[in-house]
Amino acid sequence: MEYTKIENYINGEFISSSLETMDVKSPTDASTIAQVVLSTKNEVNLAVEAAKVAQKDWKKLSYKQRAKFFFKYLVLLEENREDLALCIQQENGKNIVDANAEVDKAIELCEFACSIAQDDIHSISEVSNGITCSEQRRPLGIVSSISPFNFPIMVPHWTVLNAIMMGNAMILKPSEMTPISAQKMAKLFKQAGFPDGIFNVINGGKDAVEAICDHEDIKALSFVGSTPVAKIVYKRATSNLKRALCLGGAKNFLILTPDAEPKMAVSDIIASFSGMNGQRCMAASVLVAVGNCDHIISKVVEAVKEISNDNGLAPVISDSAVTNLNNYMEKAQTAGAKLLVDGSQYATNRKGYYTAPSIIDYRTGGAMESEEIFGAILEIKGADTLEEALLEQNNSPYGNGTSIFTQSGKVSEDAVRELEAGMIGVNIGIPVPREPFSFGGIKDSKFGYGDITGKQSLNFWSDLIKVTTKYSGENKIDWQS
Numbered sequence: 001m002e003y004t005k006i007e008n009y010i011n012g013e014f015i016s017s018s019l020e021t022m023d024v025k026s027p028t029d030a031s032t033i034a035q036v037v038l039s040t041k042n043e044v045n046l047a048v049e050a051a052k053v054a055q056k057d058w059k060k061l062s063y064k065q066r067a068k069f070f071f072k073y074l075v076l077l078e079e080n081r082e083d084l085a086l087c088i089q090q091e092n093g094k095n096i097v098d099a100n101a102e103v104d105k106a107i108e109l110c111e112f113a114c115s116i117a118q119d120d121i122h123s124i125s126e127v128s129n130g131i132t133c134s135e136q137r138r139p140l141g142i143v144s145s146i147s148p149f150n151f152p153i154m155v156p157h158w159t160v161l162n163a164i165m166m167g168n169a170m171i172l173k174p175s176e177m178t179p180i181s182a183q184k185m186a187k188l189f190k191q192a193g194f195p196d197g198i199f200n201v202i203n204g205g206k207d208a209v210e211a212i213c214d215h216e217d218i219k220a221l222s223f224v225g226s227t228p229v230a231k232i233v234y235k236r237a238t239s240n241l242k243r244a245l246c247l248g249g250a251k252n253f254l255i256l257t258p259d260a261e262p263k264m265a266v267s268d269i270i271a272s273f274s275g276m277n278g279q280r281c282m283a284a285s286v287l288v289a290v291g292n293c294d295h296i297i298s299k300v301v302e303a304v305k306e307i308s309n310d311n312g313l314a315p316v317i318s319d320s321a322v323t324n325l326n327n328y329m330e331k332a333q334t335a336g337a338k339l340l341v342d343g344s345q346y347a348t349n350r351k352g353y354y355t356a357p358s359i360i361d362y363r364t365g366g367a368m369e370s371e372e373i374f375g376a377i378l379e380i381k382g383a384d385t386l387e388e389a390l391l392e393q394n395n396s397p398y399g400n401g402t403s404i405f406t407q408s409g410k411v412s413e414d415a416v417r418e419l420e421a422g423m424i425g426v427n428i429g430i431p432v433p434r435e436p437f438s439f440g441g442i443k444d445s446k447f448g449y450g451d452i453t454g455k456q457s458l459n460f461w462s463d464l465i466k467v468t469t470k471y472s473g474e475n476k477i478d479w480q481s
Helices: 041-058 063-079 081-092 096-118 154-163 181-193 204-215 227-239 262-278 293-307 319-336 386-394 409-418 454-460
Strands: 008-010 013-015 021-025 033-039 122-130 131-139 142-147 170-171 198-199 218-223 244-246 252-256 284-289 338-341 358-361 378-385 401-405 422-427 461-471
Touching: 008 122, 008 181, 021 041, 021 293, 033 081, 041 142, 041 170, 041 198, 063 081, 063 122, 063 181, 081 096, 081 181, 081 409, 096 154, 142 154, 142 198, 142 204, 142 227, 154 181, 154 218, 170 204, 198 401, 204 218, 204 227, 218 227, 227 244, 227 319, 252 262, 252 386, 262 293, 262 378, 262 386, 262 401, 284 386, 293 338, 293 358, 293 378, 319 338, 358 461, 378 386, 386 409, 401 409, 454 461
Parallel strands: 142 170, 142 218, 170 198, 218 244, 252 284, 252 401, 284 378, 358 378, 401 422
Antiparallel strands: 008 013, 008 198, 021 033, 122 131, 131 461, 338 358
């Protein structure tokens, strides 16, 4: 798969420019696969002007008229599934199974966007004799989405589709580490017949993000990334009186009880922390074992050691990511924790950014750090009671996802009642809701109100207008009419 210079996509065209560029490296072999332009506020201004013109007519279309474009786009996603998955694999490093799953999720998100036209977007009721009240959703105008490297297709589809379906024009700023997928999205939008200027792509890093936060004509933005950057983006955007929803990082807890079904627990625990090499905000990070769960943990360790010997493992995103993960394990061991599986010893003859899943046991010593790792490292802690295990999770500054493994209905109900996270699972390692239910955490995993997907996202991408109507005073009975 060969790529050249990745340009901005503005008003239906890929814009050539003499902007500074950055090499895009494939994690699979560390080779340079493209060069991406690093935009400034000038390019953001151009995208805004194009979006402003296009949105004037787009907002006048009915939901069903807009849906026709999305149905065409849905067909194109399905037809280009293999090509999109190969692109993800090349620029992000995921194995082809995970890459295909990401495209499948994008397809599901497009199906939901198509369904919005059939939903009860507007409501009306006769509130008194001769008086009706109605609610109407109106687009905000020009909006933006800033997406991360770990899901270069899925996360843009979280935001771009619903925002445009609600009548907005969108400016997408993909990660500069994985910009190729966004370019392919732009080509499919063009092929589906969307009006030029409704979907624009601005590539770049900090300068582009700051320009988006500062531009007065961009009314709302979403962000997905690390918590420190999410805080910065949220503060800058809202200081400019902009609507913002910024998803940050996570340190997700799994709680394991002795009565958990062993085969299911082992499979889900491993998939949760090691899938996609732990580079997802819903990856498990901490396993809290209530009482004696060694009969399950030993099976997890044994299976992870087998994974660590697999030469087919996918890489992490960069060489610095490998270094950070290895340094984390070294610090944990120095602090007194025990490495049950050391992924830093993963051997491969391939070039690229490779490491293997690791397991750190703090039950015999050492203090676990509270910050997100963002890699396939599972940290084990012990608890004598369920209450103690719940407190471990509750004390985390993050609140994205958490799960409990048990066969007891009462234990699961007690846990669900007390766990502090936006997404909770029972015997589910990765408790991500499916459409139309929404994705979103709490605490330091999210800044802003609402969720980024599903029905809840429609509130973020639109204004709710209330209309009260009366045509005659003859039916007046009381003050309400």
